[in-house]
Structure formats: C-alpha cells, structure tokens
Amino acid sequence: MGFDAVLCDLDGVLRWWDPAIMRDAERIGALPPGTLAGAAFAPERLVPAITGVQSDEQWREAVVADIAGHCGADTARQVVARWSEPVGEVVDEVAAILAGLRVPVVLVSNATSRLESDLAALGVLDLFDAVVNSSSVGVAKPEPGIYRFAADQAGVEPDRCLFIDDTQANVEAARALGMTSLHYRDPAGLRAALA
Template sequence: MSGRPFDAVLCDLDNVIRFYDTAPLAELERAAGLAEGTTMNVAYAPDVDLPLLLGRITTEEWVDSIASALSGRVPQAYARRLGRALTDAPFRADDAVVTLLRQVKRHLPLVLVTNATLELERDLASMGLADLADHVVSSARVGVAKPDREIYEIAVRRAGTVAGRCLFVDDRPENVEAAVTLGMTGVHYREPADLRKALDFVFGAGGDAVTHV
C-alpha cells in the first residue's frame, strides 16, 4: 500500500457505527402531550449531558438531571420515566459499516473517537465490537470531548502518526471541522457510501474486495 494517502482512520461511533431506536421514547412523549424529541433536546443540552460525557456523573445521575429539566412539563415520576426510556433505548451496529472498518483495520490503525459514557466498553462488548478498533478514545475516559482539540490529539498519538496523515469520520459537521483545522482529512458521514468512497484507496490498492454499500 505504498503511496497511500492516510496512515490511520479515526472514526466516530454514534450515528456512524451505532444507531439507537428511540421509538419507545417517542411513544411516551406523545402519550404525555410532548413534542417528539423533547426529551433528547433537554438531555443533550450541554449543561445536562457534558458532565456525563466527561465521566463526571453516572447514567443514573444523568437521568436525574433530565427529570429535573423536564419538571413543570410532566409529573416528576413521568419525567424520570422519559429519562430512563432514553438511557435504555435499544441500539444496534450497522453491519455494512462494521464490515468496512474491519477490513480497513487489516491495513491501517483504526481508532474510535467518541463522546461516550463510562458504559462504552460494556456497550461495545454487547454489540460484539470490543475488538473492532486498535484503540478507543472515549471522552468519559480521557476527560475531554469533541470538538475540543485535545481529544483529537490524543487519538492521533494513539494511532502512532500525525494529524495530516489521518482520515477522520464523524456525523457532526462541527466535529469534522475541528479535525480539519488540525490538518486531518475530514469526512462528514451521512450514509455508508460516504465511508466506502473515502476508503476506496484501501480497497483499490490490494485490499480485500467488499460488498458495495
């Protein structure tokens, strides 16, 4: 693979590899007369979810914060039920993306760079992905979250290369922009074809053939 454009792939987890089913939560919101997405809007406000992503609070404490933020809209017990429905939402891995990344790992270091909770390792194991990446950089473990440059720098060091030799994949434009600012090549992920196109250099240079996605 001489002449390859990158020496490592840095990849986000949620909404690239892992996807959640929030239909049960939406049903509870409708039953309470709330607009669909209300709970997530509250839960993912920076002052509510950043402590979780930095490993400073537990998931149960996050539920408490969500319930508190929803107080006044629904009864307290129902607010906790909504928070719990979010944290317990079932999730799955996208098989097409996993297949691509497993084949890439045969040729290049693969590092997951994710804003995650202290339960990430358990979640990866439950999806059969404990061995997917060479390294996992979790915000909850390193104490810094995307798009802070420090988490990217940690990931680059673990990949054993320099930023200019990294391909970075994420579903959030602001995270991609931060990576590009550091010299990486960024891919704004929307569907598996985005990843397949970015990784063509691997499969076009003697890599294994893969199913088109």
C-alpha cells in the same frame, strides 16, 4: 493511501438510533414531542456527562429531575428508564468496512461513562484498536485535545490520520489539525474515501 490510521465516530456512523425510542418514552409521560431530547441534550446537561464531570447515571437522574415538572417524579423515572434501555443498532455495512481495514482503527466518541458497556452489548469492541471516550479523556470534540489523544492512541501523527464523523464541526476541527477528514453521510461515501 494518504493515512496510516482511521479515527471513527460512533453515533451517526457505526451506530444508528431509531427516533421512535424517544417518542415512545415521551408517550409514557404524555410529554410534548421533543421534551426529552430538549432536557437530555441541552448543553448544560450534556456537556458535563460527555466530559466526565458527571457519570451517565448522574446525567440521567438530572434528566429525570428536569422532566419531573411535566409528569411527576415517578413517571419521569419511567420515561428515562424506557429511553435508556436500548443501546442502538450497528450499521452492519460500516462495521464490515472497518473490520476490513489494515491500519489501526480508533473509535472517537463524545459519550458518557456508559460507552464501553454499550460497545460490548453491540458486539463491536473487536473492531477497534483503541476506544477514545470523551468522558474518560475529559475533553470532547471539536476540542483539539481529543483528536491529538486519539492519534496518539493510534500511534501515528495527526496528519497521517483519516477522521470520520457525521458532524461537520467535528470534521472541520480535525482538518484544522492536518487530518484527512470525511463528513460521513452513508457507507458508499465511506467506501469511496477508503478506496
């Protein structure tokens, strides 16, 4: 095995989100499809939330303000509340793979201050030796600092880490630091990379 630790992304790898969540929330406000995602994930909205400049609550309040022009403030609050309720679903096969590893496993996620409560609700905290949340560290993937911080948390040099992520830019950034990197597509590919 060419690595002594595994650094793993959350969303798109271990956690899956049903696209219907956003559509159902948008229906409350009769919003055009994509309005909520456009507001929530616009870089000027999302980056402060995933780098710790804003809390998760402040980010969601800003999203309410952004969509209030479409449906009014009260309805916008209902839309965001509905979108905010779920915590996603665990990809059980990936959880089983991570649980079977005999090296340190570190979660590395571009996430808001809500990450830890989501992990507890999902019941996956015990899969990780450490959790690296971009909003706590103050830097997000693909910035090199978060990868180095994660390797430190694992107690190994970057070139002894396997980094797993579903976003190509994040994978390339890890590779540039000397990490073995896997662009995640499915559990079978993950199993093969770990074999």
